[in-house]
Amino acid sequence: MKYKISLFLLLTAVLFSCQDQDEKRRAENAKEAKKKEAIFNNINKGWTFIDEPINEISESQLNSWTEWRDFMKEIGDKPRKTIGAFQKKSVAISKKAMALNNTIPTIFDQPAFKSRISILITKIRMLDLFIHLNKIPDDKVVFLVQEINKELISLERQMDKIV
Numbered sequence: 001m002k003y004k005i006s007l008f009l010l011l012t013a014v015l016f017s018c019q020d021q022d023e024k025r026r027a028e029n030a031k032e033a034k035k036k037e038a039i040f041n042n043i044n045k046g047w048t049f050i051d052e053p054i055n056e057i058s059e060s061q062l063n064s065w066t067e068w069r070d071f072m073k074e075i076g077d078k079p080r081k082t083i084g085a086f087q088k089k090s091v092a093i094s095k096k097a098m099a100l101n102n103t104i105p106t107i108f109d110q111p112a113f114k115s116r117i118s119i120l121i122t123k124i125r126m127l128d129l130f131i132h133l134n135k136i137p138d139d140k141v142v143f144l145v146q147e148i149n150k151e152l153i154s155l156e157r158q159m160d161k162i163v
Contacts, residue, residue: 039138040083043131046142047086049075050149062159067103071096083136090128097124108162116158120151 062068074096079085100117127144130137 036083039136040086042138043083043086043136043141046138046145047078048149049145050152065103065105067096067099071100083131087131090124090131094124094128097121108159110162113155113158113162116151116155120148120155123148123151 062072071093074089074093077089079089098121101114101121104114104117123144127141127148130140130144
């Protein structure tokens with residue numbers, strides 16, 4: 001009898017202590033969801049790539065370069081719903097950027113142009129890395145999108161110089 005009472009008190013104490021844990025867990029989950037939503041909104045606002053050529057000369061030269069067209073089409077499409085969509089898009093952009101380095105047209109096959117493509121690829125890979133971290137640094141992701149835009153402009157200006 002003595003053991004039954006102590007067992008009953010022990011089970012009661014365990015059940016009441018678990019309820020406190022559930023409330024704390026729910027509060028933490030709600031806080032984490034708000035944080036993830038803020039990160040998503042910040043990345044969604046900053047995810048705007050320049051997907052149009054800056055002039056007609058570079059546009060006419062790039063029409064024959066299918067990898068470049070695929071790359072520009074890929075960065076032109078913006079993910080909409082979740083962080084996972086942004087992660088998938090960054091992987092796709094990274095693959096398309098890597099393909100750029102493999103097939104450079106002969107007119108642009110110069111060291112200055114290749115170095116600009118390498119810089120562009122590096123920044124895109126950094127974007128892919130940062131967006132796949134457990135705690136996504138949204139300010140760095142937005143900054144990298146801006147840097148990629150600068151590199152795209154620099155690359156197109158280099159094309160103009162070559163042509």
